[in-house]
Amino acid sequence: ITPYRAYIATDAMLRTLFRLFITRQNLLRWNTAEAVDSSIINSLRGYFLTMISSTGAALVLLLVLIYKNEPTVATLIYLVVIMSWAFAFLLSYRISQSKEYMEEEIKDSDKELLLDTSRRTWLFFKELSTKENNWLCPDSYQIAMVEKHSEKTSPTNIGLQLLAILTARDLGFETLSATLTSVENLMETVHKLTKWKGHLYNWYHINTLEVLSPAYISTVDSGNFFGHLLALKQGLLEQLENPILSKNIAIELQKTLIQSHYEGSIQEHYATIGEFIEDITDIWDELQGRERKQEEDPRWINELARMIEGIVEEAGTFKLKGDRFESQPNLVQLAKQGNKCAKAMVERIQKMSTKIDCLLCNADFRFLYNEKRMLFHIGYHVSSQTLDAGCYDLMASESALTSFLAIATGEVPQRHWSKLGRPLTMVNGIPCFVSWSGTMFEYLMPNLVLKEYEDSVYAQTSKAAVLQHIRYAREAGIPWGISESQYYRFDLNANYQYKAFGVPKLRLQPVRRNSMVVAPYATILALDYAKEEGFANLRLLKTLGMYGEFGFYEAIDYNSPDSVEMTPYCIVKSFMAHHQGMNLVAINNFLNHGIMRNRFHSEAMVKATEALLEEKRQSHLISIAKRGYTIKISKVYFREELYSNRYINSIAPKLPVTNYLSNNKYSLLLTSDGDGFSSYKDMMLYRFRADPYANSGNYIYIKDIGTGLLWSNSYHPTRVEPDKYQVIFSPHQAEILRRDGTVSTRTVISLDTNRNIEIRKVSLTNHSNEDKVIELTSYMEVVGDTNLAELSHPAFNKLFIESEYLEEQGIFLSKRRSGKQNNYPYIMHMLRTGVQPRKRVEYENDRLKFLGRNNTPQNPERVVDSIPLSNRAGFCNDPIMSLRILITIKTGETASVSFITGVCNSKEEAIAIGEELGKPYHIDDIFEKFKLQTEIELKYLEITRSQINAFQNLISPIFYPARPYRGPYENIRRNYKNQSFLWRFGISGDNPILLLSVKSIEDSEMIRDALKAYEYMKLNRLVVDLVILSDAKHGYLQELDDLVNDLTSSLRLYDADNSKPSLFLLHSYQMIPAEIDLLMTVARVVISDKTGIYFRNVKEKQQDLIEE
Structure with missing residues (x-):
């Protein structure tokens, strides 16, 4: 076989040199003579002709031995080589046959x-x-x-x-x-x-x-x-x-006829292509002249029509109707006969072949x-x-x-x-x-x-x-x-x-x-x-x-x-x-x-x-090989992951404790004192300030008309100390329990899986020996814009909100006037209850009227003095949304009122949501469905009970910055740079920063936890930048980078809007110390090998928070 290999290599070299230096043509065409003979390569004769160089070399070597006529041991070796070269074509033919050539025909x-x-x-x-x-x-x-x-x-x-x-x-x-x-x-x-x-x-x-x-x-x-x-x-x-119209086309056309359930058929054999064309043309004409029958498959009927049209056109273009399938001319022959279409087709194929060669040469x-x-x-x-x-x-x-x-x-x-x-x-x-x-x-x-x-x-x-x-x-x-x-x-x-x-x-x-x-x-x-x-x-x-x-x-x-x-x-x-x-x-x-x-x-x-x-x-x-192994599990006992709750048993904890809920569009943040925000995508529904003393949130005031006692469903905004107070935060809801005198209040807050609404279900139980008349009043300061826009111009921002109250349905609507570029949705607020109100529901849209002069949400005049709400809507300089209901609770009984807040695109949608929520037990069903969705999401993300609690604890300092979660004091003290110095790393500094400081491959578990937290936050529309700061020694840089890249590659970070994940990997050796100080200063949370994601070193958190 060696002479044959030498022949191929020599042929390729000589052709290349000849084309490069003499003809300057066909530089991209690399078909040798043996490739032209490919049509006979799979026959014994084909192998003999193709490898005749090997047989020729054997003959030459045999003649040399006969000429020398010197019988030695070497002569025997030469004879073995001669025989192997002479019959190389036979051996090559045998070993080159794929197994399918030697097996029997398939059924x-x-x-x-x-x-x-x-x-x-x-x-x-x-x-x-x-x-x-x-x-x-x-x-x-x-x-x-x-x-x-x-x-x-x-x-x-x-x-x-x-x-x-x-x-x-x-x-x-x-x-x-x-x-x-x-x-x-x-x-x-x-x-x-x-x-x-x-x-x-x-x-x-x-x-x-x-x-x-x-x-x-x-x-x-x-x-x-x-x-x-x-x-x-x-x-x-x-x-x-190759034949232009192969027999396979006729065979497949017949099968397509069967597949389409068409009644007609074609013959198995035709004397000429013309007869075949006549038959299928009749089918084509019949298909065009009638409607489809019920039993016919439309997809395959269309495919049948397309195939017939193509075959008829091809036969006419190349003038094949007088030829037999077995003896029809090919493209090259037709082109030589002067068929212009054939010539054009040959040129197109050759042009495509050249394009392919060009693509390969450029790679x-x-x-x-x-x-x-x-x-x-x-x-x-x-x-x-x-x-x-x-x-x-x-x-x-x-x-x-x-x-x-x-x-x-x-x-x-x-x-x-x-x-x-x-x-x-x-x-x-x-x-x-x-x-x-x-x-x-x-x-x-x-x-x-x-x-x-x-x-x-x-x-x-x-x-x-x-x-x-x-x-x-x-x-x-x-x-x-x-x-x-x-x-x-x-x-x-x-x-x-x-x-x-x-x-x-x-x-x-x-x-x-x-x-x-x-x-x-x-x-x-x-x-x-x-x-x-x-x-x-x-x-x-x-x-x-x-x-x-x-x-x-x-x-x-x-x-x-x-x-x-x-x-x-x-x-x-x-x-x-x-x-x-x-x-x-x-x-x-x-x-x-x-x-x-x-x-x-x-x-x-x-x-x-x-x-x-x-x-x-x-x-x-x-x-x-040392093969891979499998951790075999003979029996798998599936156990539901029971996600634990977080219990806050005191008011006004030193470090705010929050709970974050989201259905991937609508999000809610709530502190244990009742502050927080609700947002739809990037739009805030009501005013929010990252200050536990600012009274920003969605509040519900409760007043016992008989005793005059006033409190709120949460500690804020009234700051009335209850007899008992406990907050239970779960992954799917928040629950606030309090006891004020002879009335206990239970508030369950959760979201809807499919609609962009939140529900605050307030249940009041009368433990006294007489009936109670209770007044419930909601309050929130409407925004309907991004948090940044509201913070930048709070007074100006309030001027463009219009409200409307749908009396018949009991739905309060507010909407920001839309410009040409923005189309803001409606903010809706309503209440639903199974208790008969003592009088019709009241509403208010003016903050000044609600609070009164020199008052705050801690002591609003309309609530403290039981002044009726104005029942006015429209424009005002300082808009709010407030609803009031007056109910009676009999001794020993419990009454529930659900306050619903959310967004919708039209009044009709708001009305439809209101009607749905008015159905008995529908709100409880919503709570159960959101719980199920939350559990599915946590299982999908493979988040454990300890991780989800840690993630929720990390969210609190992102919105309410706390010293124990921030960087080392020394870094903050040394910092003299401002936010703009982050720009060279692609970090804007506008979003809260979660900083992960890693030093070695041993931090892999912490990296996994931090990335999982980031993934959870991103999928729940919590805007945060994760910065990974690698401080590894030079010998371990690549190993740590590979680990981080491997872990980040499997994250599901692109949401439905395909927004870019804001994740950054920085190396300390590429930064000056002042830049590291800046990062440590601006980061809301700094995770290191000392803290992990659990921050067990934060004693203030442990005093107020119990996880079970």
Whole structure:
């Protein structure tokens, strides 16, 4: 074989030199003579003609030996070499035959299953790739929970979409013209995309073509894209000599007729293409002249009409009606005959081939390559201009195609291949390389275009990996085919989560529990290695409900039993673009004898490098693997996390204790004394000051008319000391309990899950021996604007609020007058009760009238003196919202009044909410639903009972700054810089700062806790900047940075509005001491190894707060 390899290398060099220095033409065309003979390469004669250089060399060496005629021991060695060279073509033919050539034909039913899957899968690309999204297929299309598709795509998606288009042509779903048009449309988009050193970015928005943040270059994505482009190029060049109308088109047209439930049919055989065209034209005419029948499938009827239209147009364009299917001319022949359309088509294909070569030539893989380690970095962060510290260092990896391609193009040395790790395990006595995650994806995805040679370590590895997957699934009692995929877990936006799942024996990565998520695409990839088992598995998956409109669903998750359907699994009802593309290409390879692999390997530079794929088991590179482990749990007892409460048993604690509630749009902060704020997005509903003595909040006054005793439902604003007082803060509500004389007050405060309202349910119990007449009056100072705007011009800000009272519904509405740019919502306030009021509800909108001259919210005149409210609305200089109700409570009984505050977009919406809240027990249902949502959110974020209490305790100093939570006194004393000095770090200083000071990798648990707190705050619309200040020693800088980057990468920080997370990583060695002093000074909370997130050193907090 050596003479043949020498011939290929010499041929490539001479052609390159000839084109560079003599002709100056075809510089981007790298098809050697042997590539032109690819049509006969799979025959014995083809191998003989292609490798005749090896046979010729053997003949020359034999003649030399005969001429010398010196029988020696060396002569015997020469004879062995001569024989090996002479019959090298025979050996090469044998070992190059993929196993599918030597196996019996598949069953018709199995073949039909694959073709039907392909047909449905192709519709996924056909229907979702539209002009509006620049012909780019969305990354995923989800059906369950919420029907949606993502508006992004990746280089791997694009590469597989291009191969899917080519596959549709191979299988007869598309005409040549439609195929080329689709490729041109998509490639035109590719040329528009912003690139970095010739590489596509990791993610693009499919509508705007913008690079999605963070700007990143993925090594493996780039390798996949360019590898698939080469296969596409050769597939297009094949079309020059392939029949224009293949028999597959006629066969698939017949199947589409059946799929659409159309009554007509076409013949199996036609004498000429013209007869076939006449028959399908009749069908076309009949379809156009009538309405659809009820039993016909509209989607497939439309597909049938589209196919017929394309076939008829193609036959007419290339004048094929008089030809037979078997003897029709190809494009090249038609072009030579003077067919202008054929000439134009040839030119388009050649132009596309040149464009692909240009794209590959412009791509620079060298900057992703680590010269010292001789490995590829995982990727490159463009914004920070840094390479990932980690490298792809395993042979059994999806990055194998990237490595092979980079060697073939000459951008990295061949020794890189030998540096890829080959840890070994044994499966049924077959050697198998171990991968990182043990997924089918890692083992089989590169094989979509890379050949495997019989008895090579790569072929053995793939076969063994499939066998182990089958064995593992059989032992678990589930279908086989575990791989990376979406699984039955949702983020807060109801999107399926994505993860790599594998089997224990094949992975290096340690995991907490075994994987039980089965992806159908893994079975389709493995059909080459386990045909019978594969088809049986696909049929099983189909019976389990895994088959949909676009083929097989994404996955079936046995880690998540379905309690509704009473099944041990949940189906992940979505379709991912790259898995759909892999399905199509794998089926095409299986049915058409490795057609994509043959195309990729027909490239001269690939052919010259494919010796790397012939590595045998005896290679010295193989070593025994230390596999990953699984923490096995034989039985899992699920225990509900009981979230503890925080109890405040005193009034006016030294450090304010707060509780923060949010439904992700509407938020409420409440102190144990009753102060706080309510906000909708960034709009404050009422006045707030970060001062425990400022009386800012939403208050409810309570007055016993008989005794004249006045108090409030909380300690503030009246500051009347109760006989007993306790506040209970829970993750889902706040509860204030107090006893004043013979009346006990219980206030429960919570939010609505779906509507932007808060409910303050006040329950009063009469413990006296006589009936009580109780007056309840609410009070809040309306803002309806951002907190910053109100703080900047408080008096001016009050002038633009108009109020209105809906008498019939009992709803008080206030709204800020909207300018051209802003459209403020209504602020609504109402009360609901099951008790009959003694008189109609009163209302007030004027603060001065309510408080009286020289009075404060601690002693409002209208409440102290029981003066009726004015019942006036409209404009005033100092607006408030106040409602009053007078009720009777019989001895020993309890009466409840619920005060509702919130926002709405219209009066009609406010009225509808009021009617709903008037229904019996509806408010209690709202409390239960919000409790359930809060528990789901905490479980989703994996927050423990101790963590949630710590997070809530951290929120208090963010709004009410407290000395024990701030930085060291020495730093604050030394500081002389102002807020503007933070700007060079990208920190505005306008938001409260949470500062995390870390010194070593030993602080990892504290970092996790702080990031979890930040994640919780961000997802609940609490605006805060997290600054991580790394003070690690130089030898440990990278290790600590890698830890922080790894932990932050998994955070769910982008909310529904896609706002940017304000998280900053700073290094002390890059800062001057004065800047560190400034950070320590402005930070509301400073977390260090001395405090942790729990601040157990804060004694003042421990005295007033009990957590149980």
